[in-house]
Amino acid sequence: MKPLRELCAGELPRLVMFDLDGTLVDSVPDLATAVDRMLAELGREPAGVEQVRRWVGNGARVLVRRALAGGIEHGAVSDAETEVALARFLDIYADCHELITLYPGVHELLEALSTAAVELAVVTNKPERFVAPLLEQVGLGGYFRWIIGGDTLPQQKPDPAALLQVMHLAGVSNLQSLFVGDSRSDVLAARAAGVPCVAVSYGYNHGRPVAEEEPDRVVDSLAELL
Ligand SMILES: O=C(O)COP(=O)(O)O
Numbered sequence: 001m002k003p004l005r006e007l008c009a010g011e012l013p014r015l016v017m018f019d020l021d022g023t024l025v026d027s028v029p030d031l032a033t034a035v036d037r038m039l040a041e042l043g044r045e046p047a048g049v050e051q052v053r054r055w056v057g058n059g060a061r062v063l064v065r066r067a068l069a070g071g072i073e074h075g076a077v078s079d080a081e082t083e084v085a086l087a088r089f090l091d092i093y094a095d096c097h098e099l100i101t102l103y104p105g106v107h108e109l110l111e112a113l114s115t116a117a118v119e120l121a122v123v124t125n126k127p128e129r130f131v132a133p134l135l136e137q138v139g140l141g142g143y144f145r146w147i148i149g150g151d152t153l154p155q156q157k158p159d160p161a162a163l164l165q166v167m168h169l170a171g172v173s174n175l176q177s178l179f180v181g182d183s184r185s186d187v188l189a190a191r192a193a194g195v196p197c198v199a200v201s202y203g204y205n206h207g208r209p210v211a212e213e214e215p216d217r218v219v220d221s222l223a224e225l226l
């Protein structure tokens with residue numbers, strides 16, 4: 001795992017934290033189904049997979065606000081409208097997990113890291129209640145010692161709080177850790193926590209190449225880290 005050593009001063013990291021949506025799993029088809037069902041209930045036109053792919057990454061509440069706004073800017077959407085739609089979205093999404101898939105290379109990397117006794121965590125903006133069941137469903141149950149969702153702490157990425165919390169629990173420093181994500185909030189959270197950051201090029205970054213966010217390294221598959 002030479003590429004990992006290069007990122008962590010010649011040593012294998014002791015802790016690797018992963019983003020979920022767009023990094024470990026392709027969850028957008030199911031998220032789009034749930035968004036479109038929610039919009040249909042409100043008598044609105046569907047958003048479709050391509051739009052939803054641009055809107056994912058800042059948690060369920062912001063996704064719902066973007067769907068209500070019909071675009072990435074959602075400042076004009078009222079809180080009252082958001083809460084009603086969000087409750088419906090969360091209910092609908094709870095039953096929409098048919099299309100989720102694991103990206104290539106994920107299983108291989110996690111297996112190699114756990115064999116090397118590297119601690120693993122998931123730090124996602126997705127509501128926490130969905131995370132463990134989804135990991136189980138795609139065959140990743142059991143790899144992660146810590147799971148932090150978008151509603152586990154008061155802050156979510158790009159705030160570094162979740163990364164700092166996991167490093168504290170694991171008893172490792174920022175330079176013994178690594179973050180792997182797909183979007184701007186991941187790169188910003190890692191940078192604010194002082195943690196080296198690998199970004200995957202295949203994920204969701206609001207329609208922009210993730211290289212523009214200047215992570216320490218960009219890979220096309222997690223297998224490149226082996
Ligand atoms: O729920 C989201 O918006 C995205 O979650 P992520 O942090 O795992 O990419």
Ligand SMILES: [Mg+2]
Binds near residue numbers: 203
């Ligand atoms: Mg992501």
